[in-house]
Amino acid sequence: xxxxxxxxxxFCVSKCPYCDFNSYxxxxxxxxxxxxxxxxxxxxxxxxxxxxxxxxxxxxxxxxPTILSGxxxxxxxxxxxxxxxIDKNAEITIEANPGTLDGEKIKLLTESxxxxxxxxxxxxxxxxxxxxxxxxxxxxxxxxxxxARENGFNNxxxxxxxxxxxxxTKDLQTTLExxxxxxxxxxxxxxxxxxxxxxxxxxxxxxxxxxxxxxEEFDMYNRAINFLKENNFEHYEIANFARPYKxxxxxxxxxxxxPYLGIGAGAYSFIKGYRxxxxxxxxxxxxxxxxxxxxxxxxEKLSLRKRMIETIILGLRxxxxxxxxxxxxxxxxxxxxxxxxxxxxLVNLGLLEKDDCKIKLTNKGIFLANTVFRExxx
Amino acid sequence: xxxxYHCNIENIRNFSIxxxxxxxxSTIADRLLEYTGTIPEREKREQILDDMDLERExxxxxxxxxxxxxxxxxxxxxYILNLIDTPGHVDFSYEVSRSLAACEGALLIVDxxxxxxxxxxxxxxxxxxxxxxxIPIINKIDLTTANPDRVIQELKxxxxxxxxxxxxxxAKEGIGTSDILEAIVNKxxxxxxxxxxxxxxxxxxxxxxxxxGTIVYVKVVDGVIKPGMVIQTMxxxxxxxxxxxxxxxxxxxxxxxxxxxxxxxIIAGFKNIKDTHVGDTIIDASNPSKExxxxxxxxxxxxxxxxxxxxxxxxxxxKIALEKLKLNDSxxxxxxxxxxxxxxxxxxxxxxxxxxxxxQERLEREYDINLIATTPSVMYQVTKKNGEILKISNPAxxxxxxxxxxxxxxxxxxxxxTPSKCLGGIMELAQERRGxxxxxxxxxxxILRLDYYLPLNEIILDFYDKLKSISSGYASLxxxxxxxxxxxxxxxDILINHQLVDALSFILHKDKxxxxxxxxxEKLKEIIPRQMYEVPLQATIESKIIAxxxxxxxxxxxxxxxxxxxxxxxxxxxxxxxxxxxxxxxxGKVEIPQEAFLGILKI
Numbered sequence: 001x002x003x004x005x006x007x008x009x010x011f012c013v014s015k016c017p018y019c020d021f022n023s024y025x026x027x028x029x030x031x032x033x034x035x036x037x038x039x040x041x042x043x044x045x046x047x048x049x050x051x052x053x054x055x056x057x058x059x060x061x062x063x064x065p066t067i068l069s070g071x072x073x074x075x076x077x078x079x080x081x082x083x084x085x086i087d088k089n090a091e092i093t094i095e096a097n098p099g100t101l102d103g104e105k106i107k108l109l110t111e112s113x114x115x116x117x118x119x120x121x122x123x124x125x126x127x128x129x130x131x132x133x134x135x136x137x138x139x140x141x142x143x144x145x146x147x148a149r150e151n152g153f154n155n156x157x158x159x160x161x162x163x164x165x166x167x168x169t170k171d172l173q174t175t176l177e178x179x180x181x182x183x184x185x186x187x188x189x190x191x192x193x194x195x196x197x198x199x200x201x202x203x204x205x206x207x208x209x210x211x212x213x214x215x216e217e218f219d220m221y222n223r224a225i226n227f228l229k230e231n232n233f234e235h236y237e238i239a240n241f242a243r244p245y246k247x248x249x250x251x252x253x254x255x256x257x258x259p260y261l262g263i264g265a266g267a268y269s270f271i272k273g274y275r276x277x278x279x280x281x282x283x284x285x286x287x288x289x290x291x292x293x294x295x296x297x298x299x300e301k302l303s304l305r306k307r308m309i310e311t312i313i314l315g316l317r318x319x320x321x322x323x324x325x326x327x328x329x330x331x332x333x334x335x336x337x338x339x340x341x342x343x344x345x346l347v348n349l350g351l352l353e354k355d356d357c358k359i360k361l362t363n364k365g366i367f368l369a370n371t372v373f374r375e376x377x378x
Numbered sequence: 379x380x381x382x383y384h385c386n387i388e389n390i391r392n393f394s395i396x397x398x399x400x401x402x403x404s405t406i407a408d409r410l411l412e413y414t415g416t417i418p419e420r421e422k423r424e425q426i427l428d429d430m431d432l433e434r435e436x437x438x439x440x441x442x443x444x445x446x447x448x449x450x451x452x453x454x455x456x457y458i459l460n461l462i463d464t465p466g467h468v469d470f471s472y473e474v475s476r477s478l479a480a481c482e483g484a485l486l487i488v489d490x491x492x493x494x495x496x497x498x499x500x501x502x503x504x505x506x507x508x509x510x511x512x513i514p515i516i517n518k519i520d521l522t523t524a525n526p527d528r529v530i531q532e533l534k535x536x537x538x539x540x541x542x543x544x545x546x547x548x549a550k551e552g553i554g555t556s557d558i559l560e561a562i563v564n565k566x567x568x569x570x571x572x573x574x575x576x577x578x579x580x581x582x583x584x585x586x587x588x589x590x591g592t593i594v595y596v597k598v599v600d601g602v603i604k605p606g607m608v609i610q611t612m613x614x615x616x617x618x619x620x621x622x623x624x625x626x627x628x629x630x631x632x633x634x635x636x637x638x639x640x641x642x643x644i645i646a647g648f649k650n651i652k653d654t655h656v657g658d659t660i661i662d663a664s665n666p667s668k669e670x671x672x673x674x675x676x677x678x679x680x681x682x683x684x685x686x687x688x689x690x691x692x693x694x695x696x697k698i699a700l701e702k703l704k705l706n707d708s709x710x711x712x713x714x715x716x717x718x719x720x721x722x723x724x725x726x727x728x729x730x731x732x733x734x735x736x737x738q739e740r741l742e743r744e745y746d747i748n749l750i751a752t753t754p755s756v757m758y759q760v761t762k763k764n765g766e767i768l769k770i771s772n773p774a775x776x777x778x779x780x781x782x783x784x785x786x787x788x789x790x791x792x793x794x795x796t797p798s799k800c801l802g803g804i805m806e807l808a809q810e811r812r813g814x815x816x817x818x819x820x821x822x823x824x825i826l827r828l829d830y831y832l833p834l835n836e837i838i839l840d841f842y843d844k845l846k847s848i849s850s851g852y853a854s855l856x857x858x859x860x861x862x863x864x865x866x867x868x869x870x871d872i873l874i875n876h877q878l879v880d881a882l883s884f885i886l887h888k889d890k891x892x893x894x895x896x897x898x899x900e901k902l903k904e905i906i907p908r909q910m911y912e913v914p915l916q917a918t919i920e921s922k923i924i925a926x927x928x929x930x931x932x933x934x935x936x937x938x939x940x941x942x943x944x945x946x947x948x949x950x951x952x953x954x955x956x957x958x959x960x961x962x963x964x965x966g967k968v969e970i971p972q973e974a975f976l977g978i979l980k981i
Binding site: 189190191193214215217218221239251254255257262267268275277300302306309310313314317349366367368369370371373374377378 | 932934937938941944
């Protein structure tokens with residue numbers, strides 16, 4: 001079995017006001033070392049069962065994985081190599097916050113075998129960065145970027161956010177131009193969503209957040225797509241753009257609804273049709289694993305129907321869409337039969353296009369993807 | 379406690395408590411019940427007589443109740459006191475008037491800091507109309523803001539009430555309770571009837587019980603009633619055999635007979651609550667009294683709206699729920715109706731806005747049915763050119779303009795009590811609502827009373843809220859129907875995506891049509907989510923467009939981030955959104971949320 005491996009690090013220097021990820025402000029350094037011990041135990045627990053699986057991608061996500069020291073990251077990866085079978089061409093990515101990198105750390109990252117870096121830049125506008133609660137400014141991004149290049153990273157992603165409070169289409173354009181001038185291999189473009197439980201949500205509810213209108217958001221997204229395409233980026237997933245051969249292999253596993261193992265607090269796994277999730281709270285996660293149990297909070301065996309639907313709504317996010325052949329091979333049914341009504345309706349609405357071998361979102365469909373997905377869910 | 383309760387009619391006192399809302403009616407009742415030992419210590423709670431959840435929550439009485447108290451007076455005699463608790467709100471004034479007709483006296487409660495309010499005056503007039511002895515009580519004298527001297531002056535200014543008759547009380551602190559009981563015994567006259575005359579009783583309320591059927595609340599005026607007797611309701615000459623009679627303590631307690639002057643209940647196999655009208659007279663079928671008791675009249679609903687289930691499958695449930703509610707409340711009017719936009723539902727009539735709100739809330743809460751209610755309307759009288767006269771409450775049923783000779787609308791006489799400093803604002807409001815000024819008089823130097831004639835249509839929506847906001851909550855309002863007057867009314871239709879949504883049509887004065895139509899299409903634009911297509915919204919009078927807006931087509935509906943773990947969560951979110959869309963009403967291709975129908979009520 002081929003497998004993706006995700007490792008979650010739920011700590012940050014500070015919690016950004018818009019963020020609803022499973023992450024916490026780091027209070028004491030020893031939180032990290034006990035968390036790493038727990039991760040080791042969890043990896044060990046899976047190592048026997050999954051020894052035969054071929055791990056094609058590894059992803060250090062967070063939080064801020066680079067809040068760890070270079071040595072810690074290096075050791076974790078060595079531990080993984082020891083416990084799992086890792087493909088020699090594996091894509092190994094680490095997310096990094098521009099404020100948490102230095103030359104020495106980056107050197108250790110490359111030496112450990114990490115070959116892809118994802119920089120959480122978010123914007124190149126210092127004022128907006130400040131409002132977002134980021135700990136870095138635009139210059140820090142540029143410095144981190146060149147540091148990574150100089151130290152041998154030849155696959156770098158830059159994360160950019162849009163539809164920020166008080167942001168204009170022009171702001172976004174300037175940010176994208178600056179990002180492109182660095183010649184990254186990959187660019188992720190996310191629009192800000194206001195999630196319950198965040199500081200932004202509270203502000204929003206009090207009417208203190210001036211967000212762009214739907215029309216402005218459309219405009220930003222539309223212009224960004226065109227701009228990035230003009231600059232030879234392939235728009236291969238709703239929010240992701242890549243230079244040739246630089247798609248994110250790890251994320252493609254998700255979008256193709258293929259198996260992966262998630263390690264760490266709040267991490268999800270999808271193995272043999274089971275989708276399950278670890279305890280989100282790091283202390284709880286550590287406690288469970290230390291008492292010899294798997295730290296699984298909840299999960300479900302997905303029915304065939306649900307797996308089909310999830311495969312469709314993930315697959316349609318990508319430019320490749322869903323191949324009839326692949327779908328048939330996996331589920332032993334013809335997608336054009338099982339979802340005849342939905343596909344017909346969406347094609348008529350101009351949201352979906354079909355050819356001889358696949359269905360995919362139209363340009364209009366990309367902007368209205370949720371409308372399309374809602375059609376497929378039960 | 380009395381062993382033989384059938385004491386002489388001379389020792390019976392029947393009374394009500396009347397008060398403006400929040401002046402402490404229920405608390406006074408609680409104290410009387412406690413003082414006379416009617417409620418055992420362990421069953422004490424607030425608002426004892428209000429047992430409906432809504433009553434306790436809103437702090438109001440919706441249904442009339444009766445309770446019998448036994449009181450040992452300072453004069454050494456034992457008395458039966460029947461307290462008949464009545465709804466306090468103007469919507470229920472007919473029920474109140476029937477309850478009062480069963481009494482010989484009334485406790486008039488006035489808040490010591492708020493003083494005389496609109497309903498205080500309405501209550502005094504109602505009590506006088508029913509020849510009741512009024513016992514004035516100034517309540518809440520313990521409040522730091524209490525000003526009993528001022529209130530005494532106000533009472534003297536508005537009525538014949540004598541200062542020495544006024545009792546100062548604090549129901550909260552238990553002050554004045556025994557004075558009140560003594561006044562009931564000494565000031566209120568005993569009932570006038572005689573046990574030797576043929577049986578006559580007044581129905582002052584009725585309730586439905588699923589085991590016992592309809593239970594009527596009565597005051598026996600003359601004669602005696604016993605189980606086994608055959609009785610007749612005078613308005614429809616229907617006969618029934620009495621199965622059970624009893625009194626309220628406050629729970630129902632069966633007894634062997636009820637005699638002249640007593641208050642209690644009768645169970646007699648009444649099939650339908652519709653057959654037992656509040657205000658009707660019950661007589662002995664074998665020895666019928668010829669004379670009916672005064673006061674019976676058919677109640678007419680004033681406020682109408684259409685009620686539809688959001689989910690058409692719930693129509694049957696709604697039908698059953700409405701029938702059940704009607705069992706306990708014969709003043710609800712309902713008839714089946716079909717709307718092109720909303721499907722199957724009911725046109726309903728209510729005594730007033732509060733009554734309407736209460737019924738809608740009970741349908742949603744007690745019967746768990748999600749409803750769409752249309753904008754409340756009144757009953758119009760339309761005279762067609764061919765001479766035909768129609769009574770129409772539903773704008774959708776209005777004939778075309780060219781067939782109409784004239785339209786008349788109901789007018790009410792509104793009585794407002796307000797601090798004099800708010801006079802300007804209130805006059806402006808009344809003016810804006812097409813009111814005509816009738817009278818103004820000062821109750822004291824700071825408080826005055828205003829009389830206006832207003833179209834009912836203008837006050838059913840938010841007049842009360844506006845009045846309260848202008849006066850920082852101090853002004854109060856009471857109204858009564860005075861008749862119909864012809865007006866220049868027009869029907870405004872709303873078209874969504876060029877399709878008429880009959881349920882959104884409304885009637886109003888032609889001078890206001892444009893502004894209101896403008897506001898409604900703006901509001902709809904805000905509430906109706908963007909659809910796949912551009913959706914025009916139009917307001918029209920006789921197909922002439924008077925306002926329009928456009929809901930732009932949905933442009934962006936996409937979640938940027940979606941990775942491994944999120945997908946099941948995301949799928950569930952999409953499922954939930956899809957279910958939400960199913961709850962919307964589809965008009966043509968357009969999905970309209972329930973809020974659209976509710977939202978425009980608030981304009």
